[in-house]
Amino acid sequence: MVTNHQMPPVMLTLQIDSSIACVSPLGEAIQSLCLYATDSLECASQMQLAVVEAINNIVFHAYNNQAGNPITVKWNNQNRQLLIEITDFGDSMEEPPLPTLASFDAENGRGWWIINACVDEYHYKVVACEQQSTGQLPDKHQKNPKKANILTLIKKY
Amino acid sequence: MDVIIFADRKGQELLPLTDQTCVPLLPLAGKLIIEHTLEDLADAGFRRAHIILSPFAEQVKQALGDGKRWGMALSYSTSRGEGSALVELRRLKQLPSKPYLIMRGDVVRSRSLKSFLQQAETVDAPVVPALFNGANAYLIVCRDALDPVLQYLDWTASSPTIPAPHPVDINGCVARLDSLAAFHQGNLDAAAGRIAGLLIPGRQASLGLTLGRNTTASPQNLTQGMALIGSNCHLHPSVALSGEVVIGDNVIVGSQATLESTVVLPHSYIGELVDLRNAIVRGNDLIRIDTLAILKISDAVLLDDLKNTGLLNRDVGMALNRLAGVLLLVLSLPLWLLALALALSQNRGTMYTSYYLRGNKKVMDDLGALQRTAFSAGEWQVAPPVLRYLPRILAVISGDLELVGSLPISLATAEKRIDQWEKLADQAPAGLLGPTQLNLPIEASDEEKLLSDCVYAANYGAKANALYLLRSLKALITRKAWVG
Amino acid sequence: MILQHRSHNDIDIVQLSGRFAMADCAEINLSIQGMINQGHGKLIIDMEKVTFIDSSGCAVLVAAYKSLQLKAGRLVLVTSPAVQSLIELTRLHTIFEILPSQVAALEVLEASVGE
Numbered sequence: 001m002v003t004n005h006q007m008p009p010v011m012l013t014l015q016i017d018s019s020i021a022c023v024s025p026l027g028e029a030i031q032s033l034c035l036y037a038t039d040s041l042e043c044a045s046q047m048q049l050a051v052v053e054a055i056n057n058i059v060f061h062a063y064n065n066q067a068g069n070p071i072t073v074k075w076n077n078q079n080r081q082l083l084i085e086i087t088d089f090g091d092s093m094e095e096p097p098l099p100t101l102a103s104f105d106a107e108n109g110r111g112w113w114i115i116n117a118c119v120d121e122y123h124y125k126v127v128a129c130e131q132q133s134t135g136q137l138p139d140k141h142q143k144n145p146k147k148a149n150i151l152t153l154i155k156k157y
Numbered sequence: 158m159d160v161i162i163f164a165d166r167k168g169q170e171l172l173p174l175t176d177q178t179c180v181p182l183l184p185l186a187g188k189l190i191i192e193h194t195l196e197d198l199a200d201a202g203f204r205r206a207h208i209i210l211s212p213f214a215e216q217v218k219q220a221l222g223d224g225k226r227w228g229m230a231l232s233y234s235t236s237r238g239e240g241s242a243l244v245e246l247r248r249l250k251q252l253p254s255k256p257y258l259i260m261r262g263d264v265v266r267s268r269s270l271k272s273f274l275q276q277a278e279t280v281d282a283p284v285v286p287a288l289f290n291g292a293n294a295y296l297i298v299c300r301d302a303l304d305p306v307l308q309y310l311d312w313t314a315s316s317p318t319i320p321a322p323h324p325v326d327i328n329g330c331v332a333r334l335d336s337l338a339a340f341h342q343g344n345l346d347a348a349a350g351r352i353a354g355l356l357i358p359g360r361q362a363s364l365g366l367t368l369g370r371n372t373t374a375s376p377q378n379l380t381q382g383m384a385l386i387g388s389n390c391h392l393h394p395s396v397a398l399s400g401e402v403v404i405g406d407n408v409i410v411g412s413q414a415t416l417e418s419t420v421v422l423p424h425s426y427i428g429e430l431v432d433l434r435n436a437i438v439r440g441n442d443l444i445r446i447d448t449l450a451i452l453k454i455s456d457a458v459l460l461d462d463l464k465n466t467g468l469l470n471r472d473v474g475m476a477l478n479r480l481a482g483v484l485l486l487v488l489s490l491p492l493w494l495l496a497l498a499l500a501l502s503q504n505r506g507t508m509y510t511s512y513y514l515r516g517n518k519k520v521m522d523d524l525g526a527l528q529r530t531a532f533s534a535g536e537w538q539v540a541p542p543v544l545r546y547l548p549r550i551l552a553v554i555s556g557d558l559e560l561v562g563s564l565p566i567s568l569a570t571a572e573k574r575i576d577q578w579e580k581l582a583d584q585a586p587a588g589l590l591g592p593t594q595l596n597l598p599i600e601a602s603d604e605e606k607l608l609s610d611c612v613y614a615a616n617y618g619a620k621a622n623a624l625y626l627l628r629s630l631k632a633l634i635t636r637k638a639w640v641g
Numbered sequence: 642m643i644l645q646h647r648s649h650n651d652i653d654i655v656q657l658s659g660r661f662a663m664a665d666c667a668e669i670n671l672s673i674q675g676m677i678n679q680g681h682g683k684l685i686i687d688m689e690k691v692t693f694i695d696s697s698g699c700a701v702l703v704a705a706y707k708s709l710q711l712k713a714g715r716l717v718l719v720t721s722p723a724v725q726s727l728i729e730l731t732r733l734h735t736i737f738e739i740l741p742s743q744v745a746a747l748e749v750l751e752a753s754v755g756e
Contacts, residue, residue: 020663020664021664023662023663023664024660024662024664024693027660027662027693031693045693045723045726048693049693049695049727052662052663052693052695053695053696056663056695056696056697059663101731101732104703104732104733104735104736105703105706105707105736106703107700107703107704107707108696108700110696110699110700110731111696113730113731114695114696114727114730114731117730
C-alpha cells in the first residue's frame, strides 16, 4: 500500500476541446487528481478553481469562444508541489492581466484575482512551436499554429 | 462560555489606513488591534471564540490562523459589516449557547475582562453590558439568547437608544479608535500604559525606551518622553524622539530626523532630516493629525546611504581621521614656522591665499538631494608642496577632508564633471593625501588628475588608503615634496 | 446543474445544486433575470447544494443583485462552503446578504413584508 505522499513523480496529460461544456469534467478530474495527491480538500478545490478560471479565459479570449481547438493540461506532482501546465494555440496575451479585484458591482474581471489567490505562483509564456506535440484534434481553426501559450500554475502543499 | 467577537467595522473613518486592510489588523502599540482582545480572553481562561469579519476577512484569517498562538480555537464567519448584533447573531449557523460573551474586537479596552465577569456574576439580569468609567466598553454577558440590549455592541449606534438596565460599571478605559486622531491617541495611550493591562511587546532598553527584536536604536535617540519601537527597526544615532512615539516593525528612520508624538506604522521609511510632529506615518504617507492633511515623504536619498556604508564604521572612521589631523598638525608645527619664514623671505605682498574647495560634508539642497559643501582652503605662497599645502591639515581636523582621498577640487571644476566616468571620481572622498597628490606633478592636466582619481575611486578601500599613507611618509624625503 | 424554482407567498426561491460554472451560467442567468422581472422583488438563491462555483457564477449573482437593486428588491443567498469561500475570496460578502439556511432566509424576508 503506497500512501499518497510517497507517490513517485507522476505526469499526466489531459486534452480537451475548447468548448465550455468540456471545462467541468476537466475541473472534476483535476480536483480528483489533486485530492489524491495531497489529501487536502481545500488544496484540491483551489487548484480546480484556478484551472477552471484559466480555461474559461482560454476558451473566451484565446479561442474567442470557438469550439474545435485543443487545450492541453499537463499535471505533475513532485516534492510536495503540484504543477499544472495549460497549453493553448489561440491568441496570445502580451502578459497576464494584473490580479486586481474588480469593483463590487462589476460582473466580470475576477478571474485573475481568483487564480492568483488559489495558487502560489503562476507564469505565462508564449513559445514558438514547429508542430503540436499532441495534435490529434483538428487544427484548421488555429489562427497561428506556430505559437503556443503556456500558463503554469504551481501550488505547494 | 461561548465568545462572539465582532470585528466587522468597515473602517471608512480610518481611511487611508484602511484602504488595504481592516480595522482589527491595524497596529496598536506593537500588536494588531484584535490581538489585544484575544490576549485578554486567553488570560481570562477562554479557550474558543468565534469572530465575525467583514472587509479583508481573508487577511484576518491569515493573520490569526486557528488561534493556537493564544491557546484558543478560533472560528470565523463574515458579514456585510457594521450590522446590528441582534441580526448578525441570527445569521450564525449556530446560535451561541447561553450564557455567552459578546464583544467588539476592533476597539481596544483595558484588561478588565476578569473583574467584569466577576461582577457580572452578581447581577441578576438577562443581559449585562459593561461600562468602563461610564463609557460603553462593547462587552456584554448575555444569558438570554437575544435581547435588545445587545445594541450596545452595534458600531453604528453611537449611543444606544435604550439605557442599559443593569450595567456593570468598572474602572478602565476604552479606545474606540473611531477617527484618525483617536487611532493616533490610542496608540500613544497604549504605549504609555494609560490603557491598563495591555501587554506591550519589547524590552526596556533604557528609561522610557522599549525596543523590539533586532532593532538598532540608542538611548540618546530619546531626548524626552517615551518611545515604543518594534522589531527589525533601524534608527540612525542622530534621530531625535520626543513626547510619545510609537514605531512599528521594520521601520527605518534616517539621520537627523525628529519625531514628536508620532505613530509610525510598520514597513515605513522616514527620510533624512524629516521633522514630524503629531503625525501618523504609513509607508510614505504622512497624515497630520491637526490638519488631517495627507502628504508623501520623499525618500530619494538615504536608503542607499544606509545600505552602502556601515554607519558606525563611518562615524568612528571620521573621528579617527580628525584625530589623525590633530596629530599631524602637532607634528608639523616646525614646518609651519619654516613655511612662514620662507613666505616672508620670498614674497613682498601675499604670503597666504585662501580659496574654496569641495569637501566631504553634505547638506541637502533645495531639491532635497545631498550635495557636498565647499570649505575654505588656504595655502602658503611658497614653492615646496609640503609647506604650501600645510593649511589643508586644518580641513582634515574640521572633517572637510579625509587624510587619504582624491584630490580636492573646486565646486566649479566639479560642475564640469558630467560624464558617467567623470562622476566616478566623486564617489571617493576628497583627501589631504592620495595617489593623485603623490604621483602626479602639480602642473599635470586636469584630465590626467581626474583619470588618476577615477582609478583611485574604483579601487577605494582601507588597505589601499593605508598604503598611500605609508607612501606619503616616504615621499616626505623625496625631491618632489620639497621642490615640487 | 439543477435549477428548481418555487414561490412562497411573494418570495421567489431558486434552488441550485451541482456545479455552478460557465457552461450553465447563461441559462441560469436567463431564468433568474426572468424571475426578477416577474417577481415581487424578493429572491432567495439557495446554493446549499452547490459543489463548485467559478467567477462566472459570481457574475450571475452580481447581475441578480444589481437587477434587484433597480427594483428596490432584496436578494438573500444561502451558501455552501464552496460558494461561501469564493464569495469571501472575491470580497462579495460585503455586499451580499447571506443567511445560514433557506428557512432563516424565508423568515427574514417574511419579516420584512410589513416594513
